[in-house]
Amino acid sequence: MSADPIPLAGVIGWPIWHSKSPRVHGYWLNFLGIKGHYIPMNVAPEDLETVLHSLPKAGFVGCNVTIPHKEAVLALADEVSDRAARVGAANTLVFKDGKIHADNTDGYGFIANLKQNAPDWQPDAGPAAVFGAGGAARGVIDGLLTAGVPEIRLTNRTRERAEALAEHFGDKVTVIAWDRAEIAAEGANTLVNTTSLGMEGQPPFTLSLAGAAKGALATDIVYVPLDTPFLIEARKQGLETVDGLGMLLHQAVPGFNAWFGTSPAVDAALRDVVLAP
Template sequence: MSETGIPLAGVIGHPIAHSRSPQLHGHWLSRYGLRGHYVPMNVAPDDLAEVLRALPRAGFAGVNVTIPHKRAALALADEVTESARRIGAANTLTFADGRIHADNTDGYGFLENLRQGAPGWDPAAGAATVLGAGGAARAVIVALMDAGVSEVQLTNRTRATAEALRAELGGPIRVRDWMQAGDALRDAALVVNTTSLGMTGGGPFLVPLDGLSADALVTDLVYTPLETPLLRGARDRGCRTVDGLGMLLHQGVPGFERWFGRRPEVDDATRAAVLA
């Protein structure tokens, strides 16, 4: 709490201008008539430790953390949730009693987006195929295994990276060659793209969808554009699809509640505010 009694929070990244978190939290503050401020902060990696130590003294209740600081923020925290430890990164920090509490809500946001966007989704329906093996994939895989998915088929352009992730996380993960990505879709009840392929300004999404079952649920963590080439192709094959914006919205819920004392709702008005 700041000296004025107004709660402060924000998001730290480098760069930070692209972040939509200020629109999200600003919408919730306005919607619920809460006093508070949520500010974007461009912090270089060499300055992160100093800034995190200073923010509580400046009256901040906590911050979101985005690229490239998620791993470093975890290492600087005094207390770490089990989720953040397993994922190996923090995206939500809360300052209390002079200590930094680190959490990772990406997996929570991913699952809540699926449940909202595809009511009745059953994690036990079959295998999940995950494209990509970076930080986002790590959070998705941990969440899927915790939810009860029987097998995760993991494919990445660099197989060694996928093998390293499988060894680190353990559990029912099967690595497939990137050249077999199309085959990995054939057996999938759920398909998740965690790569930047298909994103505006990114590389093209060229994974063949011929084997994709019409019964599969398909989601893409990319949300610029909202309908990616993967989602468009899957929808054309009759699949249910869920876009990636909801993951951003839902992952912000726990932090907002901790910092501002009100659990916010993710609905159409929230999506519209962030897309505006």
Template sequence: MSQEKIPLAGVIGSPIAHSKSPQLHGHWLRVNGIKGFYIPMDVAADDLEQVLRTLPKAGFVGVNVTVPHKEKVMDLADLVTDRATLIGAANTLIFRKDGRIHADNTDGYGFIQNLRQNAPGWDPKAGPAAVLGAGGAARAVVASLLDAGVPEILISNRTRVRAEALQADFGNRLHVVDWVQAGNMLDDAMTVVNTTSLGMIGNTPLRVPLDGLRKDAVVTDLVYAPLKTRLLEEAEAAGCVTVDGLGMLLFQAVPGFERWFGVRPEVDSAARAAALR
């Protein structure tokens, strides 16, 4: 009698011990009664290609990819989605039955779904967006905001040249603002996003002046440790609708889980609790 293979997935990065993905996917596997496993794997850059070629032979159906491998896996994949190409990074790999590796980026999807669920009245077309930061997460956020119909994005980064690189890639709806003037972006912004790690536990605080926040703006922070950052606290005090960063982590995990295990998981309070354990 032939036994069905147990499907395996996981997350590859270095370091990886801090990842909340194993708790989240483990929760979804349990509640959906799926006999599968999701495993954190600390993989050095030099071993990345060998590991990716070996995993499918061991029963892996796919993996998430995090720092520092999100760009490198693009070169190793056989098929890359348009959105991953646009963002220049992949966070989700699917190991196909024909042996090919399919790379996607679901960060932008996760970002938008989080806003739609937790700020139901959010209208991307209502006015400009202000984006703090110009790293990999910012690229995903900018791509998804433009796709959602935001008319203009003001972007500011401590190193201006990185913001200018995004402007060069994403076009004339982006306008770069000097970091020392970043607070001025908030005067007209209807959507405000912090994509930097400033304000995270153990990191430097976000010191951008927030007195320009409009009370009808939607404000979100990709930092989720702490869940309520100073940016979100001050935005709430100013009357803004605020959305924490945990939902993006949950929603970006949905497409991968569905592709690997054949079930679309629920992002609900139990999933949030599992990720925070």
């Protein structure tokens, strides 16, 4: 009698060296004593389809997907979740019953991070200001709308990208020109930086957040550095802040549960592991 196969999962991207996902899932597997493996896979765009259809045959139960494959995998999936369809991208695949199931857990991870680290945050208390309209903004906007934020003010250096997102998500999203971006913060209850401004090697975030509502919450999806210029500016204005690392950690939970059969904890020990040199 053959032994039960050891489940395999991983993350595919191009390149993949920067991904923290192997550290996250590797810690959980070890901590929980689960016989399984999670590996990084460097997959070129032209090889994506071949690799995806080969992984289940090699014992893989699923995988994460990162840049530049998050949109392309939707066309290759047999089933797409509602939230992946809304976002227009997938970051989590489950291989089951001979089919590829695609999901997007970015919005879930974003909101779970805020709820864990700012438990008094009320998403429906007022509008949200979202800076940036790239791929990451899609998951953030979907998460905010799903959580009950009544209005999103979206501003981006390239206005056309913001307008495309506003059209995609509907009339709760209003576009504000980048040269008037500080208006987005006026009276906002939630402020989110999804731009690369403030990331290591990028220009700093220099916009004023002085007009935000009293007691507003500010968060940055960037986590390198952990304390970004955006968060520093927010604290100067007396705002509550939540760093971006928790989004990365929480978005990993649904996939781990689907692949390995348990929902792991996002706690201080996991943060220490991911932040270690």
